[in-house]
Amino acid sequence: MRRLWFAFALVASALFGVVGPVSAHGIGGRTDLPLPAWQLAWAAGFAVASSFVALGAFWASPRLADAAAGRALVSVRTTGVRVLFAVTRLVGLSVFAVVLIAAWAGNVNSAVNISGDAFLIWFWVGLQMASFLIGDVWRLFNPYETIADGAAWIRARSRGESLAPVDNDGTTLWPAVAAIFVYLWYELAYHSTESPRSIGVFLTVYSIAMLSGAVRNGRGFVRTADGFAVLFSKLAAMAPLFVENGRLRARSPLTGLSRLSRTPGTVPFVLVVLGSTTFDGFTRSSFWLDVAGGQAGWERTVTSTVGLLVIIGLVGMIYLVAMSMMSSLTGEDASELSEIFGPTLVPIAAAYAVAHYFSLLVLDGQRMIIQISDPLGRVGICSAPRTTPSISR
Template sequence: MTLLAHGLGGAADLPIPLTYALIGAAWALTFSFAVIAFAWREPRLDPESPGIALPSGLRSVVDAPTLRAVVAAVSVVAFGTVLAIGVVGPADPARSPVPGVVYVFLWVGVPVASLAVGPVWKVLSPARAVHRALCAACGRRPETGLLRYPESWGRWPAALGLLTFVWLELAAPDPGSVTAVTLWLTGYLVVAGAGLIVFGTTWAERADPLEVYSSLLGRLSPVGRGAGGALVLRSPLANLAGTPVGAGSVAVAATLLGSTAFDSFSLFPGWRGLVSGAGDAGLPATLVSTLGLLVFIGVVGVGFRFAAAAAGGLSSADRRLLPRRLSYTLTPIVAGYVTAHYLTFLVEKGQATVILFADPFGAGWNLLGLADRDIAYVLSAHPALLGTIKVLAVVTGHILGVAAAHDRCLRLLPPAHRLTGQLALMLLMVGFTFTGLYLLFDA
């Protein structure tokens, strides 16, 4: 089993020609911008809107201290077990579930679950669980750390943490190495725990890469919190409008979007040949892959900064702040690409990972009879359906991104520049649409 083969199909997966998909997607995005521009003239997205209240009993269950404590205990035990498997279990990635736990469940499953029900990593995080237990034993509040988190750091630590992960996945010499994955997971847990002790829960909210990722996509969930913390159903775009932003917000979005694009690009035979040829010429293949990854992330980040700041009628200081204030509008695009790019990976490689838990320590076990189970290729066996889902995911993400950006621009830009100030962003998103679909279906 090769976990890094994401189960992506090529252009043959599409039920329509690739060219038609590209043109149709660009027209859909452009037409939606035109409709939004003329029919949506005042800000509408309010993250404080009351929404539709869910039963109070549901909140009592979800927020019950006993349930939270049980989930925390299970999380700590589960991650301890995964680390133990990584240390003393099989070193062969085809026999170890550790790479699958990290690449499939943590990197893909947690964000997808967050899209459905909100930022689940806040509840599942083993670092948070251990930190809460230590604070309870010491009589301290989890929110309070030894030091104040520097405002200038913003989300830069989270962006750096995300970069280390995507580098491991896409540019490291042996991404599937059980040892390498175990070391990354160990390092993540150590840094997350130390950050919580030193800076309190602010570290988790702003600097923990997995929590920042989960919380970012969780803003697109229809489930939100209303007055007094009540659970409500609210427009995902309204929830998204309440996304906190700051220094490093653009870097986080660019890392997520650029790395996903590079993942698809790296499947092209031409790129593989270049990497292989560089190795034969004495230039480390890892260096070439690292440079390619950084170029993709840089193009997304720099392109967005220029497009977001291309608005008139603002002071230089306000224009410099526009990219970070608009950075969250890339979240729907990230969500669309994650769904399109990793869907088969999550569904089918996720099954393969579960099956490997039949004998996690290589002792000849067959726990719960898992070794006798076969993978159900429910998506790969239906390429037309898979291709349609990919197109819809990408296009829907871009349309929602345009809508979110338009609403925010109505709040930030002077009336005379509300439309013209968005044109560069619209063109950038059309470019993202073309590039994303091409990479997904022609790789």
């Protein structure tokens, strides 16, 4: 194991040493940092390499697996908890209905229609942060699971059968990879992301795909094909609260990463998320502004789509090259190494989300407090201008 970590350190330092200019977060952006790009790259490489050398030297045996079991708090099978769970599911279904109605029938101005801020900010950004800070909150509200469970219960009752438990054995996350990519394309590449009507189209098509899949493959399909549910559950592995064997349990933060399952498609899923966030940062660069700054409409969508695919491909290639280099140094199988180090990508995805979207949540997220009083934007209560740029530009 020490040899493996030492190899990872060498690979990390090598990769960081050859990247040249890097994207980093600092006051005013990378170009305003008081260091040349090559010094920043080597400093980052040294920090990563020294971290893994230290881990290899002082953390030679697994320590997180036992801590991940946590401490039991309360049972979730009591009547009170079940009633609370039913209430949260009803709330989730109601909010989903309001957002969908607002998207289709509300004001076309995204500044006063609740659908944009509710979906692109509070749902996408807020639930990512709630997931790794608290736990898998989305499971409490997921309207797709509610509808799928309800349909399965009605079908079982009509046949005089008992409701079968959800079976996720032998599943794959590749449908979730496709689902999350479609959303990320919509958010980062499509030219009319914040349009309420386009949000309505996206939510409708996405919902039909999820629910038809649940009808065909069983209600467990939603848990492994819904890109949002999969992402939130992966981030929740970092959280202190989780449910296991009918009990709510508490554990030390981050320890749950040691228990992440190696379901096929997990690593590509996280790499797609990381690549998309990297692309989002890349669109702020002067190079991208020179390429696509003057474009609009479908021309911009095509250019952004190509850019998104290229950046995701580069991120995936860097990871695979790193695993290949480690394989040559350790003799371990590269695909096995890819699965072993897959959970280490999840905290990076969480950090990217905070670095890119925290200010959006705190600033533009406040608008929804006003929009709640007029979700369709028909009364004219919410008329304040936006305080920050849109999520995708």
